[in-house]
Amino acid sequence: xxxxxxxxxxxxxxxxRALNSTSCEDLLGKVYIDYxxxxxxxxxxxxxxxxxxxxxxxxxLKSLVNAGLCHPYAGSPNxxxxxxxxMFGSTLVNSLGLEPGLRDITFHDVDADGMYFLPKGxxxxxxLEVCEKFERGLTILREYWPEAEIVIYGGPPPPRDxxxxxxxxxxxxxxxxxxxxxxxxxxxxxxxxxxxxxxxSFALPPAAVLEDDGFIAEKYNDDGxxxxxxxxxxxxxxIERIYLQHYYRLVDRSYD
Amino acid sequence: MPRxxxxxxxxxxxxxxxxxxxxxxxxxxxxxxxxxxxxxxxELPVPSVAELLDRTFKTGNYQLARNTTLLPRYISHETKxxxxxxxxxxxxxxxxxxxxxVLRDHDVVVFHLLRSNLLNYSFSTYLSEQIVPLTKNGxxxxxxxxxxxxxxxxxxxxxxxxxxxxxxxxxxxxxxxxVFCRIATEYxxxxxxxxxxxxxxxxxxxxxxHTLRYEDLASDSDKFFAxxxxxxxxxxxxxxxxxxxxxxPKSGPMQLQNLEEIERNLRYRDLxxxxxxxxxxxxxxxxxxxxxxxxxxxxxxxxHLSCPYMKLLDRSFWSRAVAKTAFKDIDLLDRxxxxxxxxxxxxxxxxxxxxxxSRYLSRSGFNFxxxxxxxxxxxxxxxxxxxxxxxxxxxxxxGNIYTARQLVQLFDxxxxxxxxxxxxxxxxxxxxxxxxPQIQPRGFETVDExxxxxxxxxxxxxxxxxxxxxxxxxxxLTETYVSKLDGAVYPVCPGCGAGTYDADQHQFTNFDYxxxxxxxxxxxxxxxxxxxAARTILTVSPVPLVATAEPRHVLQSTTYSKSVLRAAAGWxxxxxxxxxYFPSYDLIASPAGGAQYFAGDQRTVxxxxxAHAMRMFFKHFCDRDMVQPGDQDFNVSSASVxxxxxxxxxxxxxxxxxxxxxxxxxx
Numbered sequence: 001x002x003x004x005x006x007x008x009x010x011x012x013x014x015x016x017r018a019l020n021s022t023s024c025e026d027l028l029g030k031v032y033i034d035y036x037x038x039x040x041x042x043x044x045x046x047x048x049x050x051x052x053x054x055x056x057x058x059x060x061l062k063s064l065v066n067a068g069l070c071h072p073y074a075g076s077p078n079x080x081x082x083x084x085x086x087m088f089g090s091t092l093v094n095s096l097g098l099e100p101g102l103r104d105i106t107f108h109d110v111d112a113d114g115m116y117f118l119p120k121g122x123x124x125x126x127x128l129e130v131c132e133k134f135e136r137g138l139t140i141l142r143e144y145w146p147e148a149e150i151v152i153y154g155g156p157p158p159p160r161d162x163x164x165x166x167x168x169x170x171x172x173x174x175x176x177x178x179x180x181x182x183x184x185x186x187x188x189x190x191x192x193x194x195x196x197x198x199x200x201s202f203a204l205p206p207a208a209v210l211e212d213d214g215f216i217a218e219k220y221n222d223d224g225x226x227x228x229x230x231x232x233x234x235x236x237x238x239i240e241r242i243y244l245q246h247y248y249r250l251v252d253r254s255y256d
Numbered sequence: 257m258p259r260x261x262x263x264x265x266x267x268x269x270x271x272x273x274x275x276x277x278x279x280x281x282x283x284x285x286x287x288x289x290x291x292x293x294x295x296x297x298x299e300l301p302v303p304s305v306a307e308l309l310d311r312t313f314k315t316g317n318y319q320l321a322r323n324t325t326l327l328p329r330y331i332s333h334e335t336k337x338x339x340x341x342x343x344x345x346x347x348x349x350x351x352x353x354x355x356x357x358v359l360r361d362h363d364v365v366v367f368h369l370l371r372s373n374l375l376n377y378s379f380s381t382y383l384s385e386q387i388v389p390l391t392k393n394g395x396x397x398x399x400x401x402x403x404x405x406x407x408x409x410x411x412x413x414x415x416x417x418x419x420x421x422x423x424x425x426x427x428x429x430x431x432x433x434x435v436f437c438r439i440a441t442e443y444x445x446x447x448x449x450x451x452x453x454x455x456x457x458x459x460x461x462x463x464x465x466h467t468l469r470y471e472d473l474a475s476d477s478d479k480f481f482a483x484x485x486x487x488x489x490x491x492x493x494x495x496x497x498x499x500x501x502x503x504x505p506k507s508g509p510m511q512l513q514n515l516e517e518i519e520r521n522l523r524y525r526d527l528x529x530x531x532x533x534x535x536x537x538x539x540x541x542x543x544x545x546x547x548x549x550x551x552x553x554x555x556x557x558x559x560h561l562s563c564p565y566m567k568l569l570d571r572s573f574w575s576r577a578v579a580k581t582a583f584k585d586i587d588l589l590d591r592x593x594x595x596x597x598x599x600x601x602x603x604x605x606x607x608x609x610x611x612x613x614s615r616y617l618s619r620s621g622f623n624f625x626x627x628x629x630x631x632x633x634x635x636x637x638x639x640x641x642x643x644x645x646x647x648x649x650x651x652x653x654x655g656n657i658y659t660a661r662q663l664v665q666l667f668d669x670x671x672x673x674x675x676x677x678x679x680x681x682x683x684x685x686x687x688x689x690x691x692x693p694q695i696q697p698r699g700f701e702t703v704d705e706x707x708x709x710x711x712x713x714x715x716x717x718x719x720x721x722x723x724x725x726x727x728x729x730x731x732x733l734t735e736t737y738v739s740k741l742d743g744a745v746y747p748v749c750p751g752c753g754a755g756t757y758d759a760d761q762h763q764f765t766n767f768d769y770x771x772x773x774x775x776x777x778x779x780x781x782x783x784x785x786x787x788x789a790a791r792t793i794l795t796v797s798p799v800p801l802v803a804t805a806e807p808r809h810v811l812q813s814t815t816y817s818k819s820v821l822r823a824a825a826g827w828x829x830x831x832x833x834x835x836x837y838f839p840s841y842d843l844i845a846s847p848a849g850g851a852q853y854f855a856g857d858q859r860t861v862x863x864x865x866x867a868h869a870m871r872m873f874f875k876h877f878c879d880r881d882m883v884q885p886g887d888q889d890f891n892v893s894s895a896s897v898x899x900x901x902x903x904x905x906x907x908x909x910x911x912x913x914x915x916x917x918x919x920x921x922x923x
Contacts, residue, residue: 043637091637117712118631119705121698122645129638 004243005067006033006236007060008087009041011155014222014232015087023233027240034063041088042130046137054133056140069145081147083243089155090187091130092123093180094225123183127190138198150200151243152191153235156227157184157205160215165224181214205231206238258283258341258489260313261365263468264348264455266446268380269369270470271345277481278343283490285316285340292346305350306358313342313362341488352454356461365487366463368455370447371470372535372570374528375519378440379431379512385439387429430513437523444531451538459541467538475580522881529875539569578848584868586848588839592876593829594791600725601625603651605666607658607732609797609840609861611649614728616870619885622878625724628652628716646695651724652716655692655747658732659767660775660824662745666691667782670717676744680706681755690746693754722786728838731821732797734767735805735813749805764805766816772824780832791834793877794825796841800859818845838877840869 006012016033018024036059046054069080141150158180159165188204195202209220209231220231227235265271279286292305311317342362348355359366371377458465466487473480484490518524570576571590578586596602603625604614618624630647646653657663668674669691681688686699687706692713700706721727737749740763749764751757767775776794783790796818804813822841829837844853844865851858853865867884874882 092633116631117708119645119696119709120701121696122630122634122641125644125697126634126638126641129641 003082018232123186306354606730610730798844
């Protein structure tokens with residue numbers, strides 16, 4: 001059984017690449033990474049049964065079982081006391097540009113040609129609503145593994161230059177990067193609020209991968225949405241530093 | 257001497273009841289019951305129907321060229337005596353001109369019988385033709401297809417009759433809509449055929465034609481027969497009708513399980529509308545006095561006929577239009593001054609009640625015009641958020657506009673003619689727009705953000721006024737608070753929910769009739785100046801005041817406020833052809849409804865009331881049927897709002913109406 005399990009959507013792919021590279025050999029066997037499914041982990045983390053009862057998405061549970069966590073239905077006591085990291089991008093950020101006819105939105109200058117002014121408060125409330133089911137899922141997870149450390153780890157912020165985004169997603173209407181960044185920030189704030197409510201941890205990519213104004217640094221940007229392998233390595237090291245070492249310090253002194 | 261008469265009828269219009277009643281009168285000779293019918297005479301070697309008719313009126317005898325045993329029980333062998341008139345009922349057919357000449361020669365009064373309630377007629381026929389013959393109890397009493405149900409029932413002993421009627425009430429059949437519509441169609445077509453081919457010609461030839469309504473017979477038979485006796489000139493005292501207590505006008509269709517489905521059926525609705533118009537036309541002709549010969553009647557009768565109220569339609573009389581009509585069937589409108597089509601851009605504004613109009617319109621496929629829809633990328637994943645931020649509740653994000661003055665000022669602010677001095681309220685580090693205090697939950701982050709949003713909002717308002725085709729405005733209040741600095745009107749009292757009340761800066765105002773009229777006129781003129789083709793529909797919210805700032809009972813203030821608004825809206829609609837008044841208030845708040853359309857708090861309007869009002873709206877104003885909104889319907893469909901997609905705002909209606917006024921009662 002792994003002590004550090006990282007599950008996520010397409011944002012964990014770069015971590016997987018990093019783990020398979022020589023630079024992270026030392027982590028092999030200590031970290032389990034699984035790309036749960038191609039979709040929105042936030043929206044599909046929980047599914048609703050016909051009777052109205054909500055359960056964790058079986059795809060997620062399958063990943064957790066593959067990682068060695070006892071299936072919650074197998075009975076107690078459940079021994080997992082490690083760290084479970086859930087990593088995903090922002091549905092709202094990703095949806096920007098996926099919607100045809102999206103009008104340019106500004107938070108700053110209503111007089112700009114064709115720009116649609118959006119008061120910020122709505123973004124946070126929207127992000128909280130988007131995460132509603134995810135929040136309920138976290139509560140269920142917390143009941144399954146009460147002693148585990150559950151970490152919500154945000155995906156990378158968008159790049160300042162949207163040329164790469166435009167190139168990789170040619171069919172889409174790519175909006176102003178500043179709008180994407182603002183949506184990203186509000187989404188992060190929503191996740192922080194949820195982590196407090198659900199007694200989980202919350203983390204964002206470290207400052208090392210960001211530019212001064214909060215965009216992802218160019219060398220870490222893969223396609224405008226995801227990080228590069230280099231980004232994956234930074235993140236996996238960061239996770240290991242904060243959570244894995246912390247775990248071993250607590251439960252396995254041999255790690256020191 | 258009483259005058260000859262003929263009763264033109266169709267089945268299930270009460271003709272047999274009428275004739276049986278008249279037959280009891282010694283002054284009436286009734287030589288035949290229904291033997292002039294085409295289906296009875298077509299096989300017989302008879303002269304033309306006009307000649308047969310002529311001979312009958314001359315002799316009082318219905319004498320066929322050859323005696324037949326087909327019709328024994330219907331033919332009277334009484335000969336016409338002096339001092340008696342001849343009368344009979346007839347499913348008319350034959351050569352119209354010749355018949356008219358015969359009738360005129362014999363000074364025959366023509367009674368044209370019809371049922372103005374098509375639904376009841378169709379149900380009655382459906383019941384007797386389709387339902388009763390198939391039922392066990394129907395068979396037990398020997399009723400079979402084609403029989404006259406009411407006569408069988410009337411002949412039953414009292415206890416059996418009661419039992420049968422209870423059974424009838426309990427049937428609650430589900431009608432086959434196709435059959436139901438077929439019955440209704442045949443009736444309407446036949447009535448129009450009779451009118452076009454005979455009755456209108458009779459009128460042109462100067463014959464006296466009276467339209468008799470089955471509904472009048474059923475509701476007040478004494479009065480009905482008194483009128484008949486007056487017209488015919490019978491001197492006998494009325495005899496209480498024997499079998500007219502059978503079915504009340506509204507009891508029939510109430511037994512249908514799928515009545516609402518029938519009423520919604522497009523074919524039936526079209527038919528019903530056509531028939532209503534037909535009846536109205538007939539009634540107008542009948543009461544216009546065109547047919548009434550100047551020489552008769554005389555005396556008290558002529559005085560009675562000269563009463564202007566005699567010429568009014570049923571809807572003008574409380575007894576007929578309200579007291580004897582199921583409240584849910586009441587329709588206050590005659591016709592709308594203009595039609596709203598699904599292509600038109602319909603903008604809405606006003607008190608919270610106005611949201612219902614946009615909800616029904618958008619659900620029914622109309623173009624609810626939204627110029628400030630909010631960002632679509634949010635609505636796709638967070639469907640409820642846009643509504644909580646007041647996007648697309650009204651056409652722009654202005655929140656509630658309760659007073660006419662507020663509307664005028666909104667227009668002026670949008671077009672740069674008015675810039676209030678009071679621009680923002682600070683509340684614990686957040687900022688509130690004084691003119692739409694509930695628009696942004698928790699307020700704006702900065703004053704700049706508020707101003708930017710307001711600039712965008714006013715641009716959306718400008719666009720709305722310039723491009724809309726129909727503007728629906730619901731007047732809500734006369735009480736308001738204004739700024740002492742420049743008269744700027746607030747939707748809700750400062751300090752109630754947002755801002756801080758300051759007696760030095762804020763002043764309570766209760767607009768009177770003159771002020772509301774002036775503001776409404778001001779708005780109409782302004783709208784015309786930017787959009788000459790725009791039309792306005794005014795309504796008054798039936799929702800009582802949450803609270804009053806006047807030193808009196810809130811009920812008293814509600815009466816004042818709604819009375820002023822109703823009167824002002826009506827006056828404006830009467831004066832301007834591009835303005836219509838839609839009487840949703842008159843319907844829902846009517847004492848005739850016994851507050852049945854209000855919830856337990858006597859303030860919240862129940863969905864049934866809204867639906868009733870909107871049925872009226874769709875029937876008279878719209879070119880398509882109403883679709884009842886469900887819990888999830890708030891379907892914005894604005895062709896001109898490129899960023900809004902219908903399905904993205906469909907879920908918005910799950911929320912209660914947004915009402916700034918609620919802030920007044922937060923204790």
